[in-house]
Amino acid sequence: xxxxxxxxxxxxxxxxxxxxxxxxxxxxxxxxxxxxxxxxxxxxxxxxxxxxxxxxxxxxxxxxxxxxxxxxxxxxxxxxxxxxxxxxxxxxxxxxxxxxxxxxxxxxxxxxxxxxxxxxxxxxxxxxxxxxxxxxxxxxxxxxxxxxxxxxxxxxxxxxxxxxxxxxxxxxxxxxxxxxxxx
Amino acid sequence: xxxxxxxxxxxxxxxxxxxxxxxxxxxxxxxxxxxxxxxxxxxxxxxxxxxxxxxxxxxxxxxxxxxxxxxxxxxxxxxxxxxxxxxxx
Numbered sequence: 001x002x003x004x005x006x007x008x009x010x011x012x013x014x015x016x017x018x019x020x021x022x023x024x025x026x027x028x029x030x031x032x033x034x035x036x037x038x039x040x041x042x043x044x045x046x047x048x049x050x051x052x053x054x055x056x057x058x059x060x061x062x063x064x065x066x067x068x069x070x071x072x073x074x075x076x077x078x079x080x081x082x083x084x085x086x087x088x089x090x091x092x093x094x095x096x097x098x099x100x101x102x103x104x105x106x107x108x109x110x111x112x113x114x115x116x117x118x119x120x121x122x123x124x125x126x127x128x129x130x131x132x133x134x135x136x137x138x139x140x141x142x143x144x145x146x147x148x149x150x151x152x153x154x155x156x157x158x159x160x161x162x163x164x165x166x167x168x169x170x171x172x173x174x175x176x177x178x179x180x181x182x183x
Numbered sequence: 184x185x186x187x188x189x190x191x192x193x194x195x196x197x198x199x200x201x202x203x204x205x206x207x208x209x210x211x212x213x214x215x216x217x218x219x220x221x222x223x224x225x226x227x228x229x230x231x232x233x234x235x236x237x238x239x240x241x242x243x244x245x246x247x248x249x250x251x252x253x254x255x256x257x258x259x260x261x262x263x264x265x266x267x268x269x270x271x272x
Contacts, residue, residue: 008263015259020250024243037262044266102246105239124240125247156235 007047010056011040017126018060024121025068025114027106035071039064058128062136065118072114108158112151119147120155 018039022032042063043050050059109117115137122133123144130148134141 008267012255012260012263015255016251016253019253019256020247023250024247033256033258036259040259040262041266044263102242102249105242105246120243121247125243152236152239155239156232159239160232160235 007050007052007056011043011060014057014060015040017057018064021061021121021126022064022068024109024125025065025118027110035064035068038067042067055132058132058136061122061126061128062138065136068118069114104159105155108155111158112154116147116151116154119144120151123148124152 015036018036019032022035023029026032026035039060043060046063050056109121112120118137119133122128122136123130128136130141130144134144137144
């Protein structure tokens with residue numbers, strides 16, 4: 001099937017958002033670009049399954065998301081089999097895009113389970129409605145809502161702990177533990 | 184359909200995080216700790232969490248927008264042009 005020009009245009013127009021989604025999901029620009037490339041290739045070879053008039057962006061997000069999930073599971077097995085090097089590289093700010101000011105947030109995002117991470121990004125950053133996000137993730141709207149809530153709470157917890165660690169440097173916390181044991 | 188791998192929800196049943204077995208095993212000790220934490224500075228804690236939630240939301244969007252603003256890298260425009268050409272031949 002030959003793609004009409006407006007389809008190619010719509011795919012191109014979706015690229016900046018797709019990249020942002022991919023970077024937020026995997027925390028690594030090179031890998032994100034590969035995800036986007038694979039998404040465009042897959043979309044192109046399955047254009048017949050895109051319904052004209054529906055949301056091209058949501059369709060591409062779905063493809064990217066599913067591809068990421070498959071890759072994630074594969075990589076996780078590899079990491080478990082070989083060593084923790086990959087995971088370590090993922091969470092080091094230097095391995096990420098160089099936006100050091102976002103390092104803490106990226107690190108926090110990567111600590112979330114993937115289903116919570118994707119829900120939070122889709123609703124909190126990509127600007128999809130809960131309904132659209134549910135469609136992209138192939139689950140119920142209520143599931144998306146609870147994943148977003150859990151993601152927010154967990155991220156707040158992670159970032160608060162990081163802050164407290166930095167500010168108190170362990171001294172106060174140690175005392176607290178001791179006194180609570182005595183009491 | 185391109186989504187060969189649809190969301191595998193079966194592996195993702197999330198047990199509620201509040202019901203960790205370790206917490207259930209020592210209820211009295213855990214309770215004491217929680218009460219103590221709550222009694223210390225409840226207002227500041229609530230405030231802190233609200234601030235953090237707002238900061239997370241803003242930062243998340245800022246981080247995302249940062250990438251969006253990078254536009255379309257040449258490799259993707261080239262890729263789509265190439266695919267289009269292929270199809271038209």
